[in-house]
Amino acid sequence: MAKIVVALGGNAILANDASDTAQKKAVKATVKALINFVENGGQLIITHGNGPQVGNLLLQQQAADSDKNPAIALDTCGAMTQGSIGYWFQNAMQEELVLRKIDKSVVAMVTQTIVAADDPAFHQPTKPIGPFYEEAALKGLQEKPPDWQMMEDAGRGYRRVVPSPQPVEIKEYPAIKKVIEAGIIPIISGGGGIPVVKSGDQLIGTEAVIDKDFSAAKIAELVEADQLIILTSVGGVFYRFGKPDQEEIFDVTAKEIQKHIDADEFAKGSMMPKVKAAVQFVKKTGNPAVIGALDDVRQIITGDKGTVIHQ
Numbered sequence: 295m296a297k298i299v300v301a302l303g304g305n306a307i308l309a310n311d312a313s314d315t316a317q318k319k320a321v322k323a324t325v326k327a328l329i330n331f332v333e334n335g336g337q338l339i340i341t342h343g344n345g346p347q348v349g350n351l352l353l354q355q356q357a358a359d360s361d362k363n364p365a366i367a368l369d370t371c372g373a374m375t376q377g378s379i380g381y382w383f384q385n386a387m388q389e390e391l392v393l394r395k396i397d398k399s400v401v402a403m404v405t406q407t408i409v410a411a412d413d414p415a416f417h418q419p420t421k422p423i424g425p426f427y428e429e430a431a432l433k434g435l436q437e438k439p440p441d442w443q444m445m446e447d448a449g450r451g452y453r454r455v456v457p458s459p460q461p462v463e464i465k466e467y468p469a470i471k472k473v474i475e476a477g478i479i480p481i482i483s484g485g486g487g488i489p490v491v492k493s494g495d496q497l498i499g500t501e502a503v504i505d506k507d508f509s510a511a512k513i514a515e516l517v518e519a520d521q522l523i524i525l526t527s528v529g530g531v532f533y534r535f536g537k538p539d540q541e542e543i544f545d546v547t548a549k550e551i552q553k554h555i556d557a558d559e560f561a562k563g564s565m566m567p568k569v570k571a572a573v574q575f576v577k578k579t580g581n582p583a584v585i586g587a588l589d590d591v592r593q594i595i596t597g598d599k600g601t602v603i604h605q
C-alpha cells in the first residue's frame with residue numbers, strides 16, 4: 295500500500311480571502327482531489343501550515359482586554375489554528391468518505407513538536423506570519439507594536455516574522471503511529487506542531503512558529519512515506535524566481551538542487567524551507583518529494599505536475 299505525506303501551505307489555504315468560508319472551500323477542494331488516492335487503497339497522512347492564520351489570530355488578540363479577556367500567547371494561538379484547520383480537514387474528509395462510501399475514519403490530532411531551547415532561530419526571526427503589508431503602509435501601521443520584526447516575503451510585500459526553530463521530536467508520534475497502523479487518516483502537526491521546549495519532565499509552550507515543511511519531512515521520514523508532497527500556491531520551484539529569465543524546475547536530483555540551496559538562491563521563509571525539507575526527505579529515505587500547487591494535487595499524485603526532487 296502506497297503511503298504519502300501531504301503538507302498544505304497556510305498561504306495556499308488562505309489564498310486571497312481570509313474568511314473561514316473561503317478557507318473551508320479551499321480545504322474541501324483539496325480533499326476532493328486527495329480522496330482518489332484513499333479510494334485506491336493508499337494511506338494518506340495530512341499536515342498543514344498556519345502562517346497567515348496564526349498571524350491573523352494574533353492580530354485579533356489586540357482587541358483583548360488585559361483583565362477580563364487577556365490576549366492569548368503565540369503557542370496557544372498555534373494550537374488554536376491546529377484545531378480550526380484540523381477541523382476543516384476532518385469535516386471535509388468525513389463528508390467525502392461518506393459520499394464515496396469508503397469505510398475509513400479520519401482524525402485531527404493536537405501535536406506538540408519539541409524544539410531546542412537554545413536553537414539560534416530564537417534570536418533570528420525568519421517565519422512570516424499574518425497578512426502582507428505594502429512598504430508604504432509599514433510606517434503608519436496602527437496595529438504594529440514596536441517589537442515586531444518585519445521582512446519582505448518573496449516579492450509579495452512585508453510580513454511580521456517570528457522565530458522558527460527546527461523540529462527535534464514529534465511528541466505524539468507513538469500515538470500517530472498507532473493511528474496509521476489502524477488505517478485511520480491522521481491530520482497531524484498542523485502549523486509544524488505546537489512548539490514546546492523540555493524543562494525537566496515538563497514541556498513548555500514557546501513563542502515561535504515551526505516551519506511545517508521541516509516537520510512534514512520529519513514525519514514523512516518517521517512513517518517511511520513513499521512520497522512527500524508539499525502543496526503551495528505556485529506550480530513548482532523556479533530558478534531565478536520573479537526574474538524575467540525565471541525557469542521552472544520539473545525534475546531534479548537532490549544533489550543538483552543542493553548546489554542552489556548552498557548558493558542561497560531560494561527565498562527565505564517561503565521556498566527555501568520547502569526545498570531544504572524535500573532534499574532532507576530524499577536524502578534520508580531515497581524516496582521522491584514533490585513541490586507543487588494545491589490546485590494541481592491530482593496531477594501531482596500521478597507524477598504529471600510539480601517539481602520532483604529525487605535521488
Ligand SMILES: Nc1ncnc2c1ncn2[C@@H]1O[C@H](COP(=O)(O)OP(=O)(O)O)[C@@H](O)[C@H]1O
Pocket residue numbers: 302303304305306307343345448450525526527528530531532533534535560561563564565566
Ligand atoms: N524559487 C521560487 N520558486 C517558486 N516560488 C517561489 C520561489 N521563491 C519564492 N517563491 C514564493 O514562495 C511562495 C510559496 O511559499 P509560501 O507562500 O510561504 O508557502 P505556503 O503555501 O507554504 O504558505 C510562492 O507562492 C512564491 O510566491
Ligand SMILES: NC(=O)OP(=O)(O)O
Pocket residue numbers: 302303304305342343344345346484485486503504505506507
Ligand atoms: N507553520 C507554517 O509553516 O506555515 P505556512 O505553511 O503557512 O508557512
